Amino acid sequence: MTTKRNPPAQRWKPGQSGNPKGKPPGTLGIASKLRQQIDVKAIIAKLSESAAKGNTRAAELLLDRALPPLRSVAEPVELPGLKDAATLTAKAERIVELAAEGKVSPDIATALLSAIGTLAKATEIDELKRRIEALEAPRVPTE
Known part of the structure; x- marks a missing residue:
């Protein structure tokens, strides 16, 4: 026969941090710091310039990343005899x-x-x- 055990008392109260000396709020991680250092406008300008000079890889990068992919659009079609079909x-x-x-x-x-x-x-x-x-x-x- 097993007996139920009472759960252990909580170590922290709700809203209290388990690591009060941890990373302060608003601290940036490595990826965020790198994003801030990258000059996106300069990179895009350089790629545009290179693509304009004939660099197909630069053009491909610009088109793949900056523009949504083109999707086919079907034109309305006339389907003679379809309305007459009963089933x-x-x-x-x-x-x-x-x-x-x-x-x-x-x-x-x-x-x-x-x-x-x-x-x-x-x-x-x-x-x-x-x-x-x-x-x-x-x-x-x-x-």
Whole structure:
């Protein structure tokens, strides 16, 4: 049989430091001191000057670090026959047909098919929820 032991008394009171002679607040660490010594504007100016003279590595550094990466932006597309498709399966088939005909790029077709898959999952979840609620609903006896 084990007996419970009382926890040891606290050595420090709340708000009291365990190391009162430790590092004073506001003291800078090594990394902070180095950051203060670096002249960022001068480095960027030098890289810009070097890139302008044809140094591709300097240009690469500037572009990689200073500018956000470029992302492709899809233009709105016309999808003939998609509105007429009654089911999600029919819509997916129409998108595949349009991609095969070259009327929609493969990456846009992939994104649209992924969206249809997500919509199908959401529809399935809604249907399951409706069925569960119907099963759990109290039944009124009929006479």
